[in-house]
Each structure stands twice: as C-alpha cells, then as structure tokens.
Amino acid sequence: MIGAELFPHGIARYAIGGALIGGGVAFIYLSTGIIAGASTFLESTLSYVSSVPRFNRGSYVASRDWRVVFTLGIVLGAAVYAVGWQGGAWTTDVQWWRLLGGGILVGVGTRLGKGCTSGHGVCGVGSMSRTSLVNVATFMAIAIGTAQLVQALGVTP
C-alpha cells in the first residue's frame, strides 16, 4: 500500500497536532490581534541583555514580554503532553554537533529571512502572503536537499 509506505505512522497524530498548532495561533489572534511567530523571541529576548541596536528596536522591546510568555506556554503545553501522553521524558539521538551547528544556521536564517516555520510557514502561508510562500518554498527545497545529503554521507542520526 502506497499510503502505508509514505505514512508509516498514519496521518491522525500529524493532522490533529497541526490543527492544534493552528488553534493556538488562532486563540492568540482572536483575543489580541497578534500574529505570533516563534523565532522573533530569539532576538527580542536578547534585548534584555544586549545593547545592540538591532535587538532594541521598538517593535522588539514592545513585544519581548509577551514573547517570553508565549514561549513558556509552548514549553508547558509540550510538558503536559509528555506527562499525560508520552509517559515521561523523551530524548533525541540526533548528535549534538548537528543540533548546535544546525541551530546556529536556523538562528541566522530565520532572522534574516523574517520568519520561521511558524511565522512564514503557518501564519504567512495562512495569510496567502507571497513573501512567505517564496520563503517556505526556499527553505523546504534546501532542507530536503541538505538532509538527504547528510544522510548520503552516512551520518545517522
């Protein structure tokens, strides 16, 4: 069966989880009018400890408090899942240098590109923004090529 090959874990958990992610965005949007992305937190939080002008722009300083609260909510929500559904902590086998090196590039790329998987991918695509569609198409294609290259080089996981 092709479905079982392409979706070895089915689609229910993916679709339900995705709808909840969109639901969290929708909840904040409807109550506050704010479109919440996840990666601006990386820069706005730096404004607490750095005097670099880029991090102390008005829009960052004005939003840094709620972005901290949003991120805490994300951590707590995932912790609820871990306790209630996952049966405790889960840790990755992906090697530390992949996480660190990839993380640095994610930090540079999401801020240079004005958004990440949630800002462009969920909110921007949901807004039918051409800028976001171009950004998502770019990072998707490059990420697929990169992951397959790393795999072909024999790095697992």
Add this chain to the structure above:
Amino acid sequence: MSRRGAAFYLSVLVGGLIFGFGLAYSHMARPEIVLDFLQFEDLGLLFVMGGAAVVSGTTFAVATRLRGRAPLTGEEYVRRLKSFDRNVVAGGAIFGVGWGVSGICPGAAYASVGIGNWPILWAIGGMFLGAYAQGLLRSQLTDASAGPTAAD
C-alpha cells in the same frame, strides 16, 4: 500602544500551551520526525504544517472580513504580510540548511524542552548564537553606512 493586563498575558499563555501541546502531539518537537520527512521516509509532517496553516488561515480570513477588533487589545485584525526582498530568499536558504542538518526549528525546539529533550538545548543555544551574530553584524553594517538605513 495597547493595554496589556493579566487577561492579555493569560491569553498568550493559553495560546502558547495549545501551540506547544500541538507540536508535541504531532511529534514535530522530535528532530527525528522532521528528518524522516525531509528524507521522504514519513510525509506526515505535511499534515502538521498544512493543518496548522488551514486553521490559522481560516481564522485570519473570517476575522479580517468581519472587521471587528480584538477584545483584549482593541487591535484591528490584519493578515501577516511582510515585504519581499532578497533577504527573504537568502534567509530562507540558510534556515533550510540549518533545518536539514538539525531537524529542528524555533517553535519545535521550545516544545522539545517541554517533552524532556534536554539535548535540544544545544540547538536553542545555537539559535541564540546565530540570532546574536546576525543582529550584531547587521547593526554594525547599518552604523557604517551613511544615513538612516532601514533595519530590514
């Protein structure tokens, strides 16, 4: 500037809870699942991003048509439209390499902390380093160039 009281922050917290629970429930908080998708071994992630975009997109479309205002801030409902320039493509490409190497993106990384995945702190540390480096460099470039250049 809008009024921001307890109800505002509580609302952001609850929204974040739902968002983070969804990331954990979908397994997108696990780098392995993202890498499986990028390696075409499990395409389920399409339903995570697609499902999220459909729900948020429907919400944006309905709210902007009703032309109301958000109860907690009085803000108008608008869509997320950012200006296009070459940084959108360059940044997307750099992010793509990072996502393909690590299997993790910012929101999923925060959720990964919540599911007990402590090694993800390597990735979050890296993200802050990367965000700091680009901010420092861009601030210096802006200082160096004459006149008030737009920050992005």
